[in-house]
Amino acid sequence: MAKILMKGNEAIAEAAIRAGCDCFFGYPITPQNEVPEYMAKHMPKSGGVFVQAESEVAAINMVYGAAGAGFRVMTSTSSPGMALKQEGISYLVGAELPSVIVNISRGGPGLGSIQPSQSDYFQVTRGGGNGDYRIVVFAPSSIQEAVDLTIKAFDLADYYRNPVILLGDGMIGQMMEPVEFNLSKKTNLPKKEWATTGTNGKRKPNIINSLALASEDLERHNYKLKKKYDEMEEKEVMHETYKMDDAEIVLVAYGTTSRITKNAIDSLRESGIKAGLIRPITLWPFPNKAFNEIPKTTKSILVVEMSMGQMIDDVKIANEGRLPIHFHGRPGGMIPSPEEIAEKAKEIVGGAK
Amino acid sequence: MNSDKRICIVSGYYGNGKTEFALNYAISMASKDIKIAIADLDFVNPYFRSREKEELLAKHGVRLISSNIKESGSDLPAISGEVSAVINDLSTRVVLDVGGDASGARVLGSHKNHLTQGQYDMFYVINANRPENSTAEGVINNIKEIEESARAKFTGLVNNTHLLQYTTVEDVVKGQRICTNVSEITKLPIKYIVASKIITEQLPKDLEGEILPINISIREAWM
Numbered sequence: 001m002a003k004i005l006m007k008g009n010e011a012i013a014e015a016a017i018r019a020g021c022d023c024f025f026g027y028p029i030t031p032q033n034e035v036p037e038y039m040a041k042h043m044p045k046s047g048g049v050f051v052q053a054e055s056e057v058a059a060i061n062m063v064y065g066a067a068g069a070g071f072r073v074m075t076s077t078s079s080p081g082m083a084l085k086q087e088g089i090s091y092l093v094g095a096e097l098p099s100v101i102v103n104i105s106r107g108g109p110g111l112g113s114i115q116p117s118q119s120d121y122f123q124v125t126r127g128g129g130n131g132d133y134r135i136v137v138f139a140p141s142s143i144q145e146a147v148d149l150t151i152k153a154f155d156l157a158d159y160y161r162n163p164v165i166l167l168g169d170g171m172i173g174q175m176m177e178p179v180e181f182n183l184s185k186k187t188n189l190p191k192k193e194w195a196t197t198g199t200n201g202k203r204k205p206n207i208i209n210s211l212a213l214a215s216e217d218l219e220r221h222n223y224k225l226k227k228k229y230d231e232m233e234e235k236e237v238m239h240e241t242y243k244m245d246d247a248e249i250v251l252v253a254y255g256t257t258s259r260i261t262k263n264a265i266d267s268l269r270e271s272g273i274k275a276g277l278i279r280p281i282t283l284w285p286f287p288n289k290a291f292n293e294i295p296k297t298t299k300s301i302l303v304v305e306m307s308m309g310q311m312i313d314d315v316k317i318a319n320e321g322r323l324p325i326h327f328h329g330r331p332g333g334m335i336p337s338p339e340e341i342a343e344k345a346k347e348i349v350g351g352a353k
Numbered sequence: 354m355n356s357d358k359r360i361c362i363v364s365g366y367y368g369n370g371k372t373e374f375a376l377n378y379a380i381s382m383a384s385k386d387i388k389i390a391i392a393d394l395d396f397v398n399p400y401f402r403s404r405e406k407e408e409l410l411a412k413h414g415v416r417l418i419s420s421n422i423k424e425s426g427s428d429l430p431a432i433s434g435e436v437s438a439v440i441n442d443l444s445t446r447v448v449l450d451v452g453g454d455a456s457g458a459r460v461l462g463s464h465k466n467h468l469t470q471g472q473y474d475m476f477y478v479i480n481a482n483r484p485e486n487s488t489a490e491g492v493i494n495n496i497k498e499i500e501e502s503a504r505a506k507f508t509g510l511v512n513n514t515h516l517l518q519y520t521t522v523e524d525v526v527k528g529q530r531i532c533t534n535v536s537e538i539t540k541l542p543i544k545y546i547v548a549s550k551i552i553t554e555q556l557p558k559d560l561e562g563e564i565l566p567i568n569i570s571i572r573e574a575w576m
Contacts (some may be wrong), residue, residue: 003482003516003519004482004483004484004487005368005482005483005515005516005517006483006484008369009365010368013485030399030428031399031400059412113425114399114428115399115400115425170399170400171400174398174399174400174401175400175576176368176517177517178482178516178519180518202452259575259576260575262575263574263575335391335573337575338574338575350510
């Protein structure tokens with residue numbers, strides 16, 4: 001199939017439709033508006049349902065309802081809207097409901113700005129909702145990857161009976177790139193026998209619920225959920241490395257920032273500084289193993305984020321105190337340039353000599 | 354290019370490359386010592402707007418009329434009063450860079466009293482690699498929708514078919530084929546063929562429309 005040119009948001013929406021998304025519930029917020037706009041136009045054509053909810057809170061609860069009835073469901077929003085969805089996300093996990101949640105994030109805190117930001121890292125990896133829960137978080141760095149991961153997200157959600165989050169900064173939503181839609185072989189997914197599809201008088205009613213009256217039951221439920229998180233940690237970690245073999249400084253970045261960082265790495269190498277990149281593709285589970293494989297030549301780590309420093313906490317955990325960790329971040333919707341990242345790396349390498 | 358009307362309205366389906374065409378068109382005019390302004394009327398897109406290119410435009414002598422709310426964090430439908438002023442200023446050419454599709458084109462309705470049929474060009478920018486504009490039918494649907502909400506009629510087509518840095522001559526030729534189909538049905542002439550210099554040099558010579566080699570300016574180098 002020939003490649004077509006799509007905006008990130010449109011491509012995510014189209015990927016969801018191709019992945020068999022039955023229902024989309026959302027509420028407009030910049031910079032993700034093209035997702036609901038595209039869904040409004042195209043979901044009816046594919047026999048799906050599009051509802052513009054009255055709020056983000058309503059949308060995530062519609063997701064709960066439709067996912068409980070066994071449908072493939074997606075919602076999408078941007079940072080402040082994601083904050084509003086947190087209660088619903090915790091309920092989805094508690095009730096074990098597969099769903100795909102897209103956050104095309106923007107500058108914060110508060111209403112913030114409409115420009116790209118990565119300051120929702122804590123929100124998506126630590127959870128703004130209550131209770132012990134974990135969610136696989138995909139962080140694409142290109143539109144093609146956003147497409148592939150959206151498709152994958154639906155399968156993972158169904159397999160684990162858990163929400164999956166796709167986190168793209170505003171630039172991933174707004175940027176245009178050539179894409180193609182490759183539907184990989186259908187994963188063998190179990191039938192949704194737990195869904196509330198009507199008993200026809202032939203079986204006991206299925207119940208979708210996140211409330212437990214007996215603490216013993218809830219404890220057991222948490223152990224059951226934990227088993228799923230363990231399996232996710234074992235199977236779902238994704239990352240990319242770039243020019244790591246002989247690196248004296250390792251940069252760590254994800255999403256849009258990783259693209260800028262790659263440019264910085266190329267220019268650093270031209271000026272004789274051996275730089276490499278670890279790019280987490282899943283933010284949770286975090287690619288801890290990649291940090292065990294950092295070469296002996298490496299003397300320091302530089303974390304680059306469009307935030308005041310959030311992923312850096314996970315890098316510290318993965319690094320286990322081995323190497324000094326530095327940070328360069330631009331918050332509030334500002335995008336770092338390759339030049340300023342290279343400058344920071346030069347400072348660190350120069351200082352280490 | 355010299356035979357173009359003083360007012361040049363650039364519209365089309367969103368993501369077809371209107372802003373890139375508008376910037377290059379204005380800069381190309383300015384390089385011939387023609388007085389020209391570009392008015393950013395885009396209140397649909399939050400990123401990649403011509404207002405981000407003030408420095409570049411100033412360097413080439415193109416005046417930028419932005420929103421009267423200048424900050425990058427705004428996607429408010431605020432259009433500067435200067436736009437009407439420049440539309441009525443017979444001493445300068447002006448490019449109106451209109452935001453995506455029919456909702457973005459609504460802004461033109463508010464300038465209807467200053468836009469007299471025959472006094473302006475209105476170009477539909479086509480990128481046939483965009484899914485909505487990959488067929489003549491898709492393009493014509495968009496043309497109708499935009500004309501309705503803009504309350505203005507298109508006067509020409511711009512073939513801006515590309516795939517960013519992966520564009521081939523075949524892409525442009527494919528786009529030209531769709532433009533020709535659209536042209537046959539709508540009677541709108543193909544006014545410009547847009548591509549990077551390397552591509553334009555390899556194009557067949559007999560294509561309808563003036564070739565406008567462009568520099569990509571709206572995307573950052575790291576993209």
